[in-house]
Amino acid sequence: MTSSPTPGARSVVVAGGAGAVGTMLADLWRGDGDTVHVLDARGGDDIRSPGPEAAALLGEADVVVLAVPEDVALAAVKAVSTLLRPTALLLETLSVKSRFSSAVAELAGDDVDGSGPIVGINPMFAPSLGLSSRTVAVVVHRDGPGADRLRDDLARWGARVEMTTADRHDHVCAAVQALTHAAILAFGYALADLGVDADEAAALATPPFTTMSALLARITGGTPEVYRDVQASNPCAPAAREALARAVSRVSDASAGDTEDFATLLTEAGESLGSHADDYARLCAQMFEGLSR
Secondary structure (H helix, E strand, C coil): CCCCCCCCCCEEEEECCCCHHHHHHHHHHHHCCCEEEEECHHHCCCCCCCCHHHHHHHHHCCEEEECCCHHHHHHHHHHHHCCCCCCCEEEECCCCCHHHHHHHHHHHHCCCCCCCCEEEEEECCCHHHCCCCCEEEEEEEECCHHHHHHHHHHHHCCCEEEEECHHHHHHHHHHHHHHHHHHHHHHHHHHHHHCCCHHHHHHCCCHHHHHHHHHHHHHHCCCHHHHHHHHHCCCCHHHHHHHHHHHHHHHHHHHHCCHHHHHHHHHHHHHHHHHHHHHHHHHHHHHHHHHHC
16 A cells, blocks of 8 residues: 655656556656656667767656666666666666675776766565555665665655665575575475376365466466576576575484484474574464365
């Protein structure tokens, strides 16, 4: 849910505004009464080399959003930065932050004009679910008043803002995204490898199996490019998958051991939840109760 628009209409340019994240942000700013201009490659706009009309829009903008793939954003950041006013906010929506953060650091070394704020966000949800009560990770590459106003916008739109750094973002997202998706896909692949009939499995499904199957259906029914990007783009993702492989081996070893060894496995695995273990246990109970109904 959003509250009243903030005072002072802004000019917002969204590069990649035909995509899911770009469309969500464009709609939110329009709802605030701001003027939103969309630049999209499918319409012939190349943010890496803006033409005269695009350059004019960028030069007048209060906010410029790079809702584009990482290679495009990295190629565009220098050219776009030279066109922006010193107070304009440059916002990226990448799922990986560390390489873009390095590119921003290089701008100062290249004596690129402009010292405005540069911020990265990562909506930790599918945009189709809506922003309200959802988590948005925020990385401030370069601070300024525009960064503060963005945080205010996100909070007013109902998001739960979580501040982090570029390196920490990529490390944690390798766990909450790459590791999670890899485990779900591995579950589906192993299920197929076992040759269990889907109807028989559904008939005898336990609540955990039903939950995993639902997650598998969501991922395998999604856009391949999106889920491949989660695995391929994050520099920390390979370590996450290697940890998953080691964990499966540890389960096998503990299963071949005695009860005490398996109890140790459960304790070690549960320690990863920290102080959130009881909250997750209650959530799981609520989910499973809902499944029974």
